[in-house]
Amino acid sequence: MNNPPSQYLHLPTAPRPRVSGLPRLRAPASPHSNSSWLDWVTGLGYLFLYTPILILIVFSFNNSRFNVVWKGFTLDWYIKLFEDTKILEALKVSLIVALVSTAISLVIGTLTAWAMYRYSFKGKRILEGVLYLPIIIPDIVMGISLTLFFVLIKFQLGMASIIIAHVAFNISFVMVVVRARLQGLDRTLEEAAMDLGADEVTTFFKVTLPLLSPGLVAAALLAFTLSFDDFVISFFTAGVGATPLPVQIYSMVKLGVSPVVNAISTLVLVISFILVTLAEKLQRK
Amino acid sequence: MKRFRHQLLVFFNHHPSLSLLSLLGPSLFWLGVFFLVPLLIIFLYSFLQKGPYGGILYQFTLENYRRFLDPLYLTILIRSFKLALMTTGICLVTGYPIAYRIAFAGKKWKNTLLVLIILPFWTSFLIRTYAWMLLLRDTGLINQLLLKFHIVREPLKLLYTEGAVLVGMVYGFLPFMVLPLYASIEKLDKTLLEAAEDLGATPFWRFLKVTLPLTLPGVIAGSILVFIPSVAAFVTPDLLGGAKTMMMGSLIQNQFGPARDWPFGSAISLVLMILVLISVFIYLRVTKEYE
Numbered sequence: 417m418n419n420p421p422s423q424y425l426h427l428p429t430a431p432r433p434r435v436s437g438l439p440r441l442r443a444p445a446s447p448h449s450n451s452s453w454l455d456w457v458t459g460l461g462y463l464f465l466y467t468p469i470l471i472l473i474v475f476s477f478n479n480s481r482f483n484v485v486w487k488g489f490t491l492d493w494y495i496k497l498f499e500d501t502k503i504l505e506a507l508k509v510s511l512i513v514a515l516v517s518t519a520i521s522l523v524i525g526t527l528t529a530w531a532m533y534r535y536s537f538k539g540k541r542i543l544e545g546v547l548y549l550p551i552i553i554p555d556i557v558m559g560i561s562l563t564l565f566f567v568l569i570k571f572q573l574g575m576a577s578i579i580i581a582h583v584a585f586n587i588s589f590v591m592v593v594v595r596a597r598l599q600g601l602d603r604t605l606e607e608a609a610m611d612l613g614a615d616e617v618t619t620f621f622k623v624t625l626p627l628l629s630p631g632l633v634a635a636a637l638l639a640f641t642l643s644f645d646d647f648v649i650s651f652f653t654a655g656v657g658a659t660p661l662p663v664q665i666y667s668m669v670k671l672g673v674s675p676v677v678n679a680i681s682t683l684v685l686v687i688s689f690i691l692v693t694l695a696e697k698l699q700r701k
Numbered sequence: 702m703k704r705f706r707h708q709l710l711v712f713f714n715h716h717p718s719l720s721l722l723s724l725l726g727p728s729l730f731w732l733g734v735f736f737l738v739p740l741l742i743i744f745l746y747s748f749l750q751k752g753p754y755g756g757i758l759y760q761f762t763l764e765n766y767r768r769f770l771d772p773l774y775l776t777i778l779i780r781s782f783k784l785a786l787m788t789t790g791i792c793l794v795t796g797y798p799i800a801y802r803i804a805f806a807g808k809k810w811k812n813t814l815l816v817l818i819i820l821p822f823w824t825s826f827l828i829r830t831y832a833w834m835l836l837l838r839d840t841g842l843i844n845q846l847l848l849k850f851h852i853v854r855e856p857l858k859l860l861y862t863e864g865a866v867l868v869g870m871v872y873g874f875l876p877f878m879v880l881p882l883y884a885s886i887e888k889l890d891k892t893l894l895e896a897a898e899d900l901g902a903t904p905f906w907r908f909l910k911v912t913l914p915l916t917l918p919g920v921i922a923g924s925i926l927v928f929i930p931s932v933a934a935f936v937t938p939d940l941l942g943g944a945k946t947m948m949m950g951s952l953i954q955n956q957f958g959p960a961r962d963w964p965f966g967s968a969i970s971l972v973l974m975i976l977v978l979i980s981v982f983i984y985l986r987v988t989k990e991y992e
Binding site for chain 2: 454455457458461462464465466467468469471472475485523524525527528530531535537543545546547548549550552553554555556557558560561562563564565568580581583584587591615616617638641642645647648652662665666669677678681684685688689692693696700
């Protein structure tokens with residue numbers, strides 16, 4: 417491997433004319449403008465990512481019990497969905513869990529992000545590791561360990577245990593998003609406020625918070641989506657006390673494929689897509 | 702009120718460590734009690750025995766770890782690793798060109814392409830896996846098309862196979878590979894690529910000698926982010942696989958469900974945890990070297 421191939425050694429016959437020594441005013445043109453195979457692979461990749469989702473959405477409007485062949489357009493499954501008390505109950509559970517866990521993790525995660533941004537202290541690296549751990553640890557390990565913990569301390573499984581679990585993984589996500597926003601802040605604005613006689617509290621509420629707010633809303637939207645969509649951890653920490661929507665969908669899928677599942681899945685996907693797109697837009701602000 | 706606030710601020714200014722503690726307190730408490738303690742419980746349970754009717758018998762044993770060597774469980778362990786490695790490999794090979802293309806896309810397209818990768822990343826994994834059931838079933842779309850064009854006489858058995866699990870996992874985890882790779886390619890000093898070209902490197906050699914070594918941290922990060930959830934996957938093998946394609950995730954669920962063997966389930970979970978920690982350690986080492 418150490419011997420460069422021959423073509424490595426001779427210079428190109430006609431070096432491209434180039435103005436050297438001047439600062440570049442724009443980025444160099446992509447050296448790949450003519451790589452059509454890259455475009456093909458990328459196109460196929462996106463097709464692979466979105467075809468199954470599109471099929472699912474299309475079939476949720478299919479006028480056939482067995483959702484096999486396209487039999488025409490119908491809204492029946494969506495109507496059936498809103499008559500299904502089990503699904504509505506699960507939806508209610510999911511909404512409450514997502515709202516409460518988002519609120520709690522937003523406060524805790526923001527405080528943490530603030531501390532990590534402002535202070536350096538002993539053991540900061542270790543804490544950082546612990547904060548990233550819930551993001552990378554397999555869901556199933558987190559779900560199982562929490563369930564064992566609840567059983568051990570005789571804590572009734574139900575809505576409260578799901579919320580506790582969701583806050584545990586959402587703190588980290590909120591921290592990451594808010595911290596990214598903090599790092600992009602202009603410190604001099606805060607200093608200016610302090611120089612003009614504002615104390616720390618006033619500065620925080622009048623200067624820092626308004627600057628942070630797009631990041632906070634983005635973090636909240638993502639935390640809500642993660643909580644609303646979470647299946648594995650909810651599956652283990654729910655017990656028989658409460659059934660969130662993804663767990664309900666799972667049991668319906670296990671029982672056999674019904675077009676109602678396509679309808680509810682489509683709704684959940686569309687809601688998630690909207691929330692995440694909003695969060696993205698806010699983060700780029 | 703104002704005076705009280707002022708006094709409070711003065712107090713905190715004199716005790717900076719206290720103000721730090723009040724900022725970090727809530728997360729230290731929550732993650733300590735509801736994240737680290739449960740992991741500690743798993744660690745302890747994995748060295749205990751199973752009670753006669755499930756539950757825990759407080760007697761030290763190493764039996765739970767020895768059981769990994771049983772052919773039955775060894776097969777599951779090996780299958781999990783094999784499928785996770787294959788998933789990681791396929792994601793890397795398909796994810797690299799995609800990440801590369803996004804990194805070199807024009808300003809107008811770049812954001813759209815990125816958002817389209819990020820969207821699946823945040824949406825319900827369960828539902829996205831279920832969508833594949835509609836495609837792969839005997840009466841699913843793929844088989845229907847094959848039958849319609851007379852490519853096959855009778856439906857192929859696609860669902861409930863290892864192949865289905867592999868496709869489902871690649872589909873589920875591809876964004877985890879593309880995003881870190883993109884970040885890494887984006888950071889690349891483009892003039893180095895030009896330099897390589899000016900010195901006569903063909904695109905292939907330029908990639909091998911310049912692009913790939915410089916984006917190695919992204920490759921490692923993406924591979925770890927794909928490998929970890931693949932090895933512990935539960936939803937994908939459960940919905941797209943079947944009894945014959947059991948993986949570690951389903952095995953854990955089984956121990957806490959029907960088998961009622963908590964200590965063994967804890968031991969499997971702990972092995973997964975250790976895998977995660979090793980991967981993270983490797984990642985930190987590699988990125989440190991590059992910095």
